[in-house]
Amino acid sequence: MNINMTLIGQTIAFAIFVWFCTKYVWPPLSNALNERQKKIADGLDAASRASRDLEQAQEQAAQTLRESKEQASQILEQANKRSAQIVEEARDQARAEGERIIAGTRAEIEQEINRAKEELRAQVSHLAIIGAERVLEASIDEKAHRKLLDELAAEL
Numbered sequence: 653m654n655i656n657m658t659l660i661g662q663t664i665a666f667a668i669f670v671w672f673c674t675k676y677v678w679p680p681l682s683n684a685l686n687e688r689q690k691k692i693a694d695g696l697d698a699a700s701r702a703s704r705d706l707e708q709a710q711e712q713a714a715q716t717l718r719e720s721k722e723q724a725s726q727i728l729e730q731a732n733k734r735s736a737q738i739v740e741e742a743r744d745q746a747r748a749e750g751e752r753i754i755a756g757t758r759a760e761i762e763q764e765i766n767r768a769k770e771e772l773r774a775q776v777s778h779l780a781i782i783g784a785e786r787v788l789e790a791s792i793d794e795k796a797h798r799k800l801l802d803e804l805a806a807e808l
Contacts, residue, residue: 770805777801 777800 773805774801777804780804
């Protein structure tokens with residue numbers, strides 16, 4: 653065997669192998685690499701979008717939390733105002749009830765005073781009649797007694 657023929661044969665075989673690889677092997681490998689590169693780029697884009705979405709969601713959550721705290725403080729403030737209002741209304745009602753009770757008691761006292769005055773007038777007139785009977789040593793009849801009572805009541 654001749655070395656030149658071996659080298660030429662190997663060169664031709666290598667050329668056929670290179671042509672075969674560029675025609676049938678390299679395009680699917682190139683396509684697979686391109687697809688893989690595209691998937692990686694898409695994954696990186698999706699990751700960056702997810703990162704932005706996460707930041708936006710965190711901002712929205714923080715905003716919602718601030719709004720919720722604000723609403724809670726407003727609700728607490730309204731509840732405190734309402735409780736103060738209820739206490740004030742109860743205090744006013746108690747004051748009005750106390751004044752009503754005092755007025756009723758005063759009216760009862762006034763009635764008791766008038767009743768006591770009437771009893772005292774009756775007793776005074778009775779004593780006056782007894783005194784007048786003794787002084788005059790004569791008895792005054794019942795009709796005259798009523799008349800005298802009415803006159804004394806009118807004077808007092």
